[in-house]
Amino acid sequence: MKIRLENIVKRFDDNTAVNDFSAEIESGELVxxxxxxxxxxxxxxxxxSGILYPTEGKIYFDDDDVTYMSSEKRGIGLVFQNYALYPHMTVLENICFPLEIKRVPKKERIERAKKMAELVHVEGMLNRKPGQLSGGQQQRVAIARALVKEPRLLLLDEPLSNLDARLRIEMREEIRRIQLETGVTTIFVTHDQEEAMSISDHIILMKLGVLQQYDKPQYLYDQPANCFVADFLGNPPINKVEGVVEGGKVILNTGEDSLVRVENVPDGTKVYLSFRAESVILDNKSPLKAKVVMTSVMGKEVITSFVLGGKEVRGYMNSDAELERDQEIGISFKKTGVFVFDYESGERYL
Ligand SMILES: Nc1ncnc2c1ncn2[C@@H]1O[C@H](COP(=O)(O)OP(=O)(O)OP(=O)(O)O)[C@@H](O)[C@H]1O
Ligand SMILES: [Mg+2]
Incomplete structure (x- = not known):
């Protein structure tokens, strides 16, 4: 099912939680x-989900205006951070419960619940109570319970936040697998950029209730719409050095020419030169000099910290040279992963 959000505003008294939010979500996608x-x-x-109604704007499921439709009529499945399973019921009874409410006959209920239990890989624990399951297993049951009604839309609000790091990674892959197997249109909420990057068809990045960018994960990373987007995505975080534009050149605050050029930006404009760690080139012929702070091994990569434009920044440098503390090196940048943003507004110039 396709979803269309048109100019959604939600105010709580004088606090605007969502502001003029418009987006279309394609059928079968995980956004x-x-x-x-x-x-x-x-x-x-x-x-x-219909738990809240917007102050302004419209929500369409395919061509139906559902803006003020009650939750029960929307055909959605919901999963929250706390698994919210019924503690006194078994796994099977928990998964069956939404069908019981819909008065589906018992035999069919059990058949459908067992199929869902298989899909989420909890078929071996149907007679256990939630208290006898791990966090990850409980969340699998919660997903099965949300899917058993065959919803048109699956909504997941930080479903992995209560799990430890390793289980989070396992479960996010599981969510993606289950979503692809069922083909259900899914909206997944998280504040974890790596989680979002790894499982989504598209990401909507928000700040203070306003949509900042809606794109494929790699595109957000490669072509951030503004400084906030660039800062939010990536590990290690993008490097930022302050500077000013003079004659189309980005001059760092320490007075050096960064060798990065911008067009049509007035002289004197304060900017951030932002660059990804993988966009740094060790280039001793370059007039742009930096000073090594330290090198560290992170898994299979070697990352070098160095001071550039008065700030400590980091780069993956393709180097067999053993760099030492305080050593002067020459730096240049790749064409990709290097951006110039307005210092005040965050608007992107390069
Ligand atoms: N019922 C409410 N009454 C008043 N203000 C609310 C209410 N619910 C949310 N807000 C406010 O709306 C804003 C958005 O809240 P929301 O819960 O949507 O954030 P979130 O992105 O889900 O954050 P988190 O990652 O912490 O869950 C916040 O400023 C919050 O304080
Ligand atoms: Mg939240």
């Missing part, structure tokens, strides 16, 4: 709502 705490992700999800 992630990503952004820092308080940016309006849950509020948006709750409007999609």
């Amino acid at each position: 992630t709502l990503l952004g820092p705490s308080g940016c309006g992700k849950s509020t948006m999800l709750n409007m999609l």
